[in-house]
Amino acid sequence: MAIRNITLADEQFKTAFVDGKFVIDCIEIKLTQNGADAPATYSSPGYLLTGPEIGAECRLVCLRKEGETLDIFGSLKRVADLRSGRIIPDTYYYMLEACDVAGNTWTHPAASIVFQEHADSITLNVSCDYLRCSLPGPSGQTWTDMVVLEELEFPMNVVNEKRLFVRGKESSMMFETASAGTADTLSIIYDARKGSPAEPRFSELYAAGDATAPKAFEERLLEAVRFATATMFWPVITETVQDGARTLELSKARPAPGGKMINPPLNPRGSDRDFYALVSSYYKHACATATGNDVSPISAKLGGLYTLKSVWIDTVALVVSVAIESLVKGEKFKDLGSVDPELKRQMEIMKAAIDESTADKSFRGRGLGLIGRMGEVGIKEKLTALANCGALASTDPETWRKLRNSAAHGSLRIDPAKMQEMLDNVFKSVTMVYKLVFMEIGYAGKYTDFSQHGWPRESFNAEACWNATKPTPAAASQETPSPSPDGQG
Secondary structure, X not given: OEXXXXXXXXXXXXXXXXXXXXXXXXXXXXXEEOOOOOOOEEEEEEEEEEEOOXXXXXXXXXXXXXXXXXXXXXXXXXXXXXXXXXXXXXXXOEEEEEEEOOOOEEEEEEEEEEEEEOOOEEEEEEEEOXXXXXXXXOOXXXXXXXXXXXXXXXXXXXXXXXXXXXXXXXXXXXXXXXXXXXXXXXXXXXXXXXXXXXXXXXXXXXXXXXXXXXXXXXXXXXXXXXXXXXXXXXXXXXXXXXXXXXXXXXXXXXXXXXXXXXXXXXXXXXXXXXXXXXXXXXXXXXXXXXXXXXXXXXXXXXXXXXXXXXXXXXXXXXXXXXXXXXXXXXXXXXXXXXXXXXXXXXXXXXXXXXXXXXXXXXXXXXXXXXXXXHOOOOHHHHHHHHHHOOOOOOXXXXXXXXXXXXXXXOOOOOOHHHHHHHHHHHHHHHHHHHHHHHHHHOOEEEEEOOOXXXXXXXXXXXXHHHHHHOOOHHHHHHOOOOXXXXXXX
């Protein structure tokens, strides 16, 4: 099905792409080899078949140029460039530029091609995982619209009515069909597309902002919603308008991994206000910390949690415990925790002894370095500081230590009698992950406490916890300075 009105406001366009029936008729499809001193180029009229299962595919037949002969070893040479264990060279990929019949240009930076050599022509089977089209957009508007194949866990707070006939009599049915809320400067609508005659094949996430929205705000929104729903989903269609430009991207589906061990930080049902407050806090933090096309540092640390599917529980335990370690090592928590004063005193004695020794200078330096690392605040000490300020439970530091040790040094079997203890430690650690994120993004609101059976809702206030980490004036005045390495006060 060929459609010229390429916008998500067109229902026919959306359904055609989701069904894998959207065709882009092109006046010219041009392919230019990447990374070559004398890049090969191919061009031909044709069409692109698109859909979530294939991304975009086309088949071109290009006539040979006058005087060009059949290279029977051409395909073998291209295959010979590929080696097991080596990154595929840039020359293997081609820049795709396709001009459709409406004058729009679709691009992909690295399309894959399979060549078939013939006497008078070359057949190219082209595939790419997404296509992007840049178009003029309405001025003064900022919004993004995404089509998602998964149904996301949003608080469904928009109710609709459906009229039915039951035994010849009209009847009505109320159902939850969408979710609406605000995150920072974004007005968000999530349409689960329920209540339609057919089963919903996709859902839709729309967010409208203002001129203050940063570049790539739609990427930051994706990060926030992925965290709030604990789902590593990817839109198959994205349409974004910003600064007078409209960008449309058609993408191959990346199915979101399932699994029941990593649940959302908040059960959204009946918690729409807190849910959108959580999305808002994460979105603002991502906008402030992400650079260029990279995700924010906190999203990079959490990404592995949401890709766990059909894995052993000890693998889940390892990934969760490492996520805690990675978060606590971040800049936000660098000043938390303290080293035992007696340990500091003993370290100074050892440093003085090394300085006075007759050992070679390089060995003395290595010894001083080892002692210095003894004085670094460890992960458990930082977790203890967070427990002391009320951000974590008092037992959380020891829970993390046990889980980390058992995951890193465990056996191939888990004692069935200890399975409940293992599960409890995993869920307690998942709660720790979320609390650490709350601290970093400054979230205040409800959350699901997985550390307690029944998973009740509890309240968290990041600002209050940070304030509790600061020493009181009385405590600060009682602190005595540590002796300097040279023994002077």
